[in-house]
Amino acid sequence: MTRSATSRTTPRPTTRPAETAVSSMSPDDLLKLDQQVCFALAVAARNVIGLYRPVLDPLGLTHPQYLVMLALWERSPLTVREIGRLLSLEPATLSPLLKRLEAAGLIRRDRHPDDERALAITLTPRGRQLREQALDVPPQIVERLGVRVEDLQALHASLSRIIAATTATD
Amino acid sequence: MTRSATSRTTPRPTTRPAETAVSSMSPDDLLKLDQQVCFALAVAARNVIGLYRPVLDPLGLTHPQYLVMLALWERSPLTVREIGRLLSLEPATLSPLLKRLEAAGLIRRDRHPDDERALAITLTPRGRQLREQALDVPPQIVERLGVRVEDLQALHASLSRIIAATTATD
DNA sequence: CACTAACAGTTAGTGCACTAACTAATTGGA
DNA sequence: TCCAATTAGTTAGTGCACTAACTGTTAGTG
Structure with a gap:
């Protein structure tokens, strides 16, 4: 632990400010x-x-489901990809999660009108209403x-x- | 604690500092x-x-497995419960994880000599050796x-x- | 001494999170 | 125009994490 005498009187080559604190730290x-x-x-x-x-x-929400609902309460038609970018989650993670939210009657998973590949995830009235309790x-x-x-x-x-x-x- | 501002002159019923900031936020x-x-x-x-x-x-380790190995590298005979306390993990989570580490040849799961209920989780030579790479x-x-x-x-x-x-x- | 409490670990069931492999729609060239 | 590459989402498979319900062991108490 007791720092060897490497940087004693020598000028300290590349001392970015980040490293100043490190100089007092051993690699250990x-x-x-x-x-x-x-x-x-x-x-x-x-x-x-x-x-x-x-x-x-x-x-009736898990924590990840809660985060998805937070995203939707802010902006409502979102694609799976957009939710994934917002929450740093893979589509493969969101896919079953969104189906569970749909089964719970909180969201709808409709085909996006402009792009048949994408889903337009929207809140149902019940989903919108849940925000009151979430406050x-x-x-x-x-x-x-x-x-x-x-x-x-x-x-x-x-x-x-x-x-x-x-x-x-x- | 420099909690000066809260103790005004009026007692303010049960205003813990935590609630002042939150309750002063707009619901939005x-x-x-x-x-x-x-x-x-x-x-x-x-x-x-x-x-x-x-x-x-x-x-060949996942992150939770790595944390378990870190614990074992520090102190080697540990029970499942002890590992759980160290990592804040349930025994039900650790049980299959430890079996995978055993299958990988990194640990042994022996019955504890003093208490037949408990397991004594110990490192195998291979498990001990893995520390070199982990450094x-x-x-x-x-x-x-x-x-x-x-x-x-x-x-x-x-x-x-x-x-x-x-x-x-x- | 017996018998109940508490305790250590396991199993079943649900859900999250990832990668890899897939289907289907769209886009962009040659 | 047509076809390859890209993109959106799904599915399969592995592993983590939890709760609830279970087995077996220990310990405490009548």
């Missing part, structure tokens, strides 16, 4: 950090989604989380950076 | 997809795990992520708060 620490971040990300996501479960249960979800989650809003905002900012980095590179 | 914004922390969390986790896929593929995983991920280390640290701090909040409450 870097590995640990990465492992911890990926682990924390997976656990936090599972835990938070688990928090949604009892809240979404009365609405109560975020406050309940925030309450159950019991985390300061500033912390949530900080988390959101950090996550956005990661998402930008991982979707831009693709 | 409340359900906006792009400000849902849960959405960002889910997408970030999926993206990062997707980043691991090609890196873990040569090792190369985090640097590859950090490189592919292309994110500043400060951002990773900030993310880790935020996630830790969330995990603490969600596992303590259970």
